Amino acid sequence: MKHSRTIISVVVLVALVLLGGCATKMEVTNPHQGDITYLYKNLPKLHVDFFHETSRTDFKNAYVDAVRRTENASDIDLYFSLRELASYAKDSHTSVGLTQELVAQLSAIPAQFSYVEGAWRVSVVERMHESLLGGEVIAINGFPMSEVERLASPLFSHDNQVWLRHYLSQQLNLTNLYTYLGIATSPTEVVTLTVKPRSGGKEETISLQSVSANEYGMLSFATWYQAHPETGATNAPYRALLLEEKNTLFVQYNVCMSYEEHPLDGFIKEILALIESASFDHVMIDLRYNSGGDSRLLEPLVDGLDVLQEKQGFSIDVLIGEGTFSSALMNAMHFKKRTNARLVGEPTGGSLNHYGEIKQFSLPGSGIPVTYSTKHFVMDKTYQTGSLIPDLVIGKTVDDILSGRDTVVEMLLQSY
Structure with missing residues (x-):
């Protein structure tokens, strides 16, 4: 790949929060048991549909087993027991997170x-x-x-x-x-x-x-990321690069949020103005490292590219992969449905039809955070369950990672 010119780059610190797990009558004899019981009683009530793939009997049995293990359990054992209970939601958004006190014990x-x-x-x-x-x-x-x-x-x-x-x-x-x-x-x-x-x-x-x-x-x-490709993962929440050898604009969107230092709506206006004036042959939208946020924030870019693509005829490739999750997956589908876009890369970490719109509570004894879904999103009623599969599957290779090559971008550029 020839040298590319950075057009827009915003660097921020992005904080990730790990996620959380629901009651039968049983005497509470220690703080660990209290937290397990609290999760067991409350999580199914708060989750939009906790038992969509789990029987109440299986969940109750798992709770009883977890309580039995608490007598001599460490704080870390409690953490894993809680994670195991929460996983009965069969929902990637519902899980148990870490506290600083737990991290220090790892x-x-x-x-x-x-x-x-x-x-x-x-x-x-x-x-x-x-x-x-x-x-x-x-x-x-x-x-x-x-x-x-x-x-x-x-x-x-x-x-x-x-x-x-x-x-x-x-x-x-x-x-x-x-x-x-x-x-x-x-x-x-x-x-x-x-x-x-x-x-x-x-x-x-x-x-x-x-x-x-x-x-x-x-x-x-x-x-193995010591040689880092220019189009690889970055701390910037959103940025753009001009891949000059193929007259291609590369737009990377790493988190569905807007930042005060460079608001997303301003970034989108800059991108659309640039495309309108520069007449690109190809536009790549990279969602491979985006684990979500607010899907609505990218809507102006989807709509703007739809209008400009009809005028100018450029191609749109939306890059997806294992890190594409939640709102970022929804954005990928918005491009697919509302523009003439092709999905390229690997199957997504997020499921096309999924539970989300998370809320959180903390367990009373340990303070461990538990997140849970409050809404079921159905992006396509006819779609099989599981990951969103790209139109063009291009998997990364170990050799390319070690040599600092972006397999997906390199192969797309070669095909243009």
Whole structure:
């Protein structure tokens, strides 16, 4: 790709909030049990349709099991028990979050994993093991990754497999999780990681010592994103680049919010004015890293591009992927329905027809936040359940990630 010129870039700090879980009569004997009972009683009442895929009997049995585990449970065990109860909503928006006190109690191995090209891969690792970047993770403590994923699945609220893996990747290095799942006996023990190197050599098993959350930031890491493509993820909430070699305007929209430093409505007006004056051949709208917010904010851009496309005839490609969730998925469908746009990339983390419009409460004992859905969105009554599938599927590759190439953008530019 030739050098591109930055037109608009806004940098902000984006705070992410993790999400939450509902009653039978049982004597409350400790604070942990009190929080479990509070969630059990209240979450089904507040959620718009908690039992749409869950039987009341199964949920009650899960509650009884959770209460039985509280007698000698740690705060982190409580957190995972609450997550497991909340996941009975079968709703990616309904989940349990972390408090600062809980974060301080977490331990993790110095590695992180991502699901790419049909396997779990090493995406971050302590620098001494840099050669394993991109390698396939075969097992953790001898447990095959398929088994680890199966055991962890009930703890991660999801309504499709794409979001499960995207969400799981954020906590798959926690040794507290390993202990809760029974693949480790203590969060402080050494963890063995079996990896098949990207080079295709023999499997390697390495030992990694868990560290606390405070110690984690002191380590030196290698990451497979060290070579970063210009069109890759950024801290900017929204920005635009001119990809000059193909007369293409690239617009990246990373969060469905407007920021005071550069209001979104002003950004949209700038984009539309630029397109009207410059006569582009192609426009890319990148929603791959957008986990949602307020879907209504992007409506003026959808409507404006619809009018300009009819006048000028440029193509519109909307890029989607595992990080496209909630309101961002709705924006993708708005482009699909109201412009002559093509969806390109990978299946979305969000489900096309989904629960959302979240609200939140805090548990009385621990202060742990619980989020829940208050509305059911049906974008297409005829659509199969699960992820929104692109019109043109282009999956990212390990080789491209390591070399700093944006697979989707590169392949689109080559096709123009």
